[in-house]
Amino acid sequence: MTVTAPDKTEQRVVLHGACVSHGAAEGRVLCVYGRKRQYFFQRIENSEVDSEILRFERAVSSAAKQLTSLVSQPPQNSVPNASEIFDAHLLILTSPTFTDGVIEVIRHQLVNAEWAVKLACDEQVRRQKNAASPELRERYLDIIDVAERVLSHLGGEDSPNLQIDKDSVLVAEELRPSTLLELGDNLPRAILTELGGWTSHTFIMARELGIPAIAGIKGLMRSARPDDPVAVDADRGLAVLNGTVDDDLTSSSLPGTTTKPTGGTAAAACVVSVNLDETSKFNEAFELGATGIGLLRSEYLFRHAQGWPSEELQVEMYSQAIAAAGGRPVRIRTFDFGIDRVSFGGMVSERNPALGLRGVRLGLAREPRLRAQFRALLQASVNGPVQIVIPMVSGTDDLTRTRAILDDEYARSEAAFSDIEPPRFGTMVEVPSAILQIDDLIRHADLACLGTNDLVQYTLAVDRDNGLVADWYNSLHPAVVRSIALVVESANSAGKELVVCGEIGGSPFYIPLLLSLGVRHLSVSISSLAAVNETLASVDISDVHDIKQRVLGLETAAAIEAELRRIYLERWPWLVASAA
Template identity: 30%
Template sequence: MTSSTKNQAERTVLVGVPASPGFAMGKAFPIINREVSVVEETLPESRIAAEEQLFLKAVNKTVAEINKIKEISESRTGLRDSLIFATHLMILQDPGLVNGILDKIRKDHKNARWAVHVVLGSYIDKFEKIDSPAMRDKAADLRDLYNRLLGAMDDSGPVLEDVATDDGVVLVAHEFLPSFLMTIKPGQVSALAMDTGGRTSHVAILARSLQVPVVSGLRNVAALIKPEDTIIVDGSGGMVIVNPNEDDIRRFHERQEVYERQRRELFTMRRLEPMTRDGKYITLHANIELPTEAEKVMDFGATGIGLYRSEFLFFRKDAPSEQEQCEAYKQILETVAPCPVTIRTLDAGGDKLVPGITSANEANPFMGWRSIRVCLDREEIFCEQLRALLMANMRGNLRILLPMISGLSELRRAKMLINRCREELESRGHKVAAVKVGVMIEVPAAVMLVDKLAKEADFFSIGTNDLIQFTLAVDRTNELITDMFQPHHPAVLSMIYQTVMAAHRQGIPVAVCGEMGSDPFSVLLLVGLGVDELSMTPWSVMATKKIIRSMNFEDVRETALTVLTMDDAESVNAYLKAKYAQTIKDLGISSLLGDDGEKQN
């Protein structure tokens, strides 16, 4: 939502989406899109070959540019965020897209620039008409490629103006494209303000990794801002103040000082135990995407890795070999040994397209051929990964996690393949350490069978993102039903509680590795429901530890049992807010997590 208020001639307050936390103030630098002029030409036969070559050379040049940007992203923000650009490469090299453009040149005798404009433009139009943030992100990816291809064909380079290099610059635009953001040098800008996007957009994800404050969804900020306007960006509360007055500037400095102090204070949590005031220990682990991230996990106070998403090894042109996988897994396992490491087996499909394995043509990919279904259908790929995992487990601290399990037959077949791979390795003379095998509880069917699954699994890990989505039949990327994606819906909480109770009856632990594990109110609720372990981004570990050390287990358990009797999410949220909002505010962590909630007029 966007609103504006003018208390004096030039002061304007805009409220949008808090996309990346933090506070910044500086001079505005509007990013203006150059006009892209594309003229339709009908070509004689003699020019067709030359236009084909012009297009193909532009593709090769753009691929090289994106690969360079992808390398920059990997070094600055990590492998997970660089996958945005891996997706760009997959789109650009898609045979349907490339052949469609070539056909427009060859069969219709159109010039290459017009062919790109028509074919890629039709893709963009299609995604923009779908009322879903995820589809609009896809349209932004395609616009990024569109601009680069046209620029490569006339050597005009990127279609955005060069960015000023002054310290403290606040970039303002209708839309930022991910590749543009990665070309900005560290320290070159202090914040971003944009008309489009949300907290889950690609730009927001990258900005949080780069620790650049962002407010998105402002709708008309690009039209309002003039060069050299002074701007305050509150990325924690989702607010932009244009030409602030003295009171605004004073409050900005106060809040910025508080924010930085709270960041520093969090680091005092690193060596403290995640134990409630009445002695209940809650295991805190970290989620990682890149093997080298394992070195940082302990620095943030985690005591192990609760989720390593192994599919990120596969986001490359050629699948990693068994030996390459083994080395990657070994690096993680040995870095944090003797602490446990949970490695999820290949979770391909859905929004994670793996070259040579998954398809982009499924009508409903999130409920299609993905995760354990892919692995069990492609045993050669699955067994190669299992052998690599077992060989890497030299220190005996590996836990294998199976995603998207919906029934006993899948679990039993996966365990059978693990045993087969163990026997195969032992027959070759390898010594194979014991390994625990866990099940991700993220499908309602798994909850219905949780008592039976608990008898055959060594641990559970609840993937709350998918569990909420599947339980409530709500696409969390669709803004038309965003309000219906409720982590505290009674059905979701009941499923979590059922899972915990069934696991504890069999003496196995339960972890939560979804986004609920780093939300303050959800942490209090999950601990009360009996969850044994929380896994989250490394940075969130310290804030979560601070929450745990502030609570009494018996108090949050009583709260959780009370909440389980409630009829709707609104009642649950109101009850939690009334009971714990002041406590969370006193802990001083809200602004660090990007939900400050304080709006100024």
């Protein structure tokens, strides 16, 4: 990383790009230049090939141990998917595409391991950048991150952490996800880059952290000077160097945008909640218009405990969360991670934890842990209404067994605490078997939460963090859209509450489609609240009814997206501009 001295020339510069994380901020430019390690070249003899390959394999092993350790740590910066990103890096590191590629270069080109890593990385990055899908193209930074991690282990040194001030706005050609992760709690005011897009891991994290971000700013690095004051309005894709975002710079003056109307009936017809993994942001979420906590990920307790959280700690933390909601509904999801994330003594990591002993499966396999969590939630419920949501449900057996345990603990708790009310019992809907059995699940639950991120992943059999198959991860795939329609229809017919969670619900582009399918409750990240509420205020329910009929019969994601764009250009052109 290099930071140069500021130039005293103060010229007001207006920059335009694409919003990749909503919000606004002011601060000072911190230019982040190529924080890359230096790869050195050295010829080796045939007799040295095996020892050089062994050196590389040891570096991979060390890097894998480091990543495995990072995966098992509590989420950094309150980023719920930080460990998933390290998971993705671990997958790249141990994939034959990477390791065999490096070994082949060492063996056939007779070069040192460092240079072989560079050549293999360059080839993978080249293929990634030439992919047809923007989602796939944007993941090349993960490959670079992995290669440089291996290089550090080959050289036996650690990367210097980026140091930032509290008012820093990071400005870079591109920003790797590890850069954000290494900052800890010292986060920037905003992020501006020349490259990257909505599905980049960096900007997925930025949205979770509530950091405003704009990508695709042409000439950014030529225009920005270190320590320049900068104002960022990410919602409009606007950044102003050496000035402010003036009132005369309305959205109508920006390329490809149109002023949004207000007073749409969708705002009154819909409920918007927030997804959180920490109680410290409750007040901020309510000030931004959240009506309740749509999903509180209980894994946040592991940040406050050494090992597995005790029942007493759980009671204390849940009570604080429910009380902080001030009578608003709080849906708490039971622990959702795999056996690989926690130590049970003697248990080994699974080869495929995403399809293994995780979520409700882990709870049922370790019933005393599940019972303790239920008891803690029941005791905490005296502070306000609580709803318990069970993750990774694949069928009615998961749900009925879990509910029987909850009912048993409720009966015992009621005897000890007379003021405990029976909690509402909910199921996550995120795997294909749950979709196909949705009518049965709905009968056994009081409510359902549709987890769209995992729904896409499991329906399409695509690891959303694996750049090698990201081209197949598409939220508009007909199977995904039809699955959502099935779940909504089932819940609405049964008169059961359905909450849609995940990236789809937090993206304005998808909102008219979801409304047309019958969705009336969205739960989104805190950084998406303003944009979602603004979109709902600009849409009339009467204008969405025909969308469902026009898209459900289409056979490809591209066809669905094209049809949505045609509809939006006629009715809500700003939605097309925001998704461009």
